[in-house]
């Protein structure tokens with residue numbers, strides 16, 4: 001029997017609802033249950049693929065090529081369950097589906113309305129494409145009371161009613177702020193938020209109370225009584241040092257037990273739970289054996305949500321090497337007018353992540369050159385790989401005007417717009433006039449590794465890997481020979497040999513560029529091998545300086 005846990009948020013945004021959902025998923029999984037996590041986003045964009053990282057943060061790409069909310073990254077990192085297209089939906093997608101049906105005449109002349117047509121489409125999404133999961137956790141984006149969120153809240157209210165309390169549970173994540181002037185915790189915002197939820201027909205069963213201070217028993221009692229929940233179901237969710245301590249902290253506060261009790265799973269609630277994998281991670285993060293300094297040179301460095309998975313994958317690389325990874329985020333544009341040595345001299349490794357557009361690109365090229373010439377470990381991801389190839393073309397192979405068609409027409413398009421490629425046997429085609437949304441090379445594609453290269457060594461001589469992609473341009477295969485002769489090896493290619501996937505400089509301590517996004521697949525308990533190897537190289541580098 002599949003049970004549904006609906007997670008809403010109140011009082012303010014940015015409470016970390018996604019992390020809370022992921023941590024609860026991890027706890028239930030640690031108890032041996034099969035879980036799946038889903039996110040409903042009430043905004044009108046069809047998906048976040050065309051949104052600015054400043055608006056939305058990172059776009060998380062799934063194996064099946066969906067551009068999704070970054071919370072799916074948390075879900076996958078905490079549970080290891082690969083996220084799918086059917087795990088994230090927006091109001092935009094729901095409405096387009098309803099409108100397509102309306103145009104087709106599927107509603108047989110009826111008036112198409114939010115209730116029941118939109119709410120039915122939402123319910124269908126929540127319950128569709130499941131695979132005998134024990135628990136499906138469904139997070140609703142935004143904050144209770146948002147106008148655009150209403151159809152979603154109404155849909156989960158209806159589902160709760162249809163499924164009954166033995167199969168549905170409502171968790172409300174809320175804020176209990178501490179007022180310095182009064183010297184106490186304030187429960188009023190939470191009371192209001194729970195009332196708001198009640199006004200749309202949902203009684204919270206469990207409250208996760210985010211707070212910077214301990215919630216004393218009397219405040220817990222007060223919250224329970226005003227919000228109409230059991231005292232044991234008021235779960236303090238205090239700030240912790242690392243996000244990977246959240247499952248341990250929730251377990252200590254009794255969250256998983258309360259969830260199971262709600263579902264009358266008393267026997268399961270009594271069973272011991274093995275959280276050793278989380279304990280091990282927390283211990284390494286608390287007591288690392290050393291540290292390395294990594295510079296990440298990008299464009300959205302003042303909004304770290306834009307690089308969420310990257311940030312986490314670097315932490316995972318640190319876990320694998322038992323070191324703390326100190327990140328220095330550097331805006332690439334500064335290298336268009338200043339010498340990289342000034343800000344990068346003390347770095348043990350440099351990473352240039354994915355990106356779009358011309359702004360700051362020359363700065364990144366200067367950084368790739370600095371790393372190559374100074375023999376500092378360099379990791380280029382997607383755009384960071386393409387720009388490293390342009391750098392090598394210009395300065396190793398002597399193609400002075402080497403560039404990418406992303407920056408305008410060019411004679412020497414070392415990087416060019418990809419107009420057709422092979423996806424599992426079918427040819428995908430694009431042209432200059434294609435829509436911007438959902439038209440990149442997206443999702444998992446295989447990559448063949450060339451024997452005897454560094455990358456092949458990193459993957460223990462595995463012949464082929466599968467990695468997730470999100471890009472429109474591609475390294476031009478016709479420059480392969482000329483670049484290889486100049487010292488840049490093509491160590492990974494698409495199975496048809498047409499698309500360069502990985503480049504490396506054999507005569508360098510660690511210089512690797514990948515066309516895909518390995519950060520999307522890394523987990524704290526299974527760090528991605530390329531990140532593990534990069535941080536290992538940075539550890540070696542830190543001993544040199």
Ligand code: GLN
Pocket residue numbers: 353354355356357381382383384386406470471472473474
């Ligand atoms: N802008 C480049 C492209 O579209 C790189 C994209 C990326 O880094 N994700 O190919």
